[in-house]
Amino acid sequence: MASTKVTHKGKKQEQEAPLKGTWISVTVVGLVIVATYIVLYGLYMARI
Structure with a gap:
């Protein structure tokens, strides 16, 4: 088998979104965890 060199040049993706x-x-x-804790x-x- 012949070995082939595969190179991948990916585009620079934005990380902001x-x-x-x-x-x-x-x-x-x-917020859900804090609200549950407070409730x-x-x-x-109220039980005490």
Whole structure:
């Protein structure tokens, strides 16, 4: 078999858009976790 050298010159992709979406997703998940914690803590304190 003949070996061939394959080179890939990819285009430089912008990183702004994916990072923006990632931060939005992380923020939403964080807010849901904090809201859940506050609700559960409130319910626990109401029980006492």
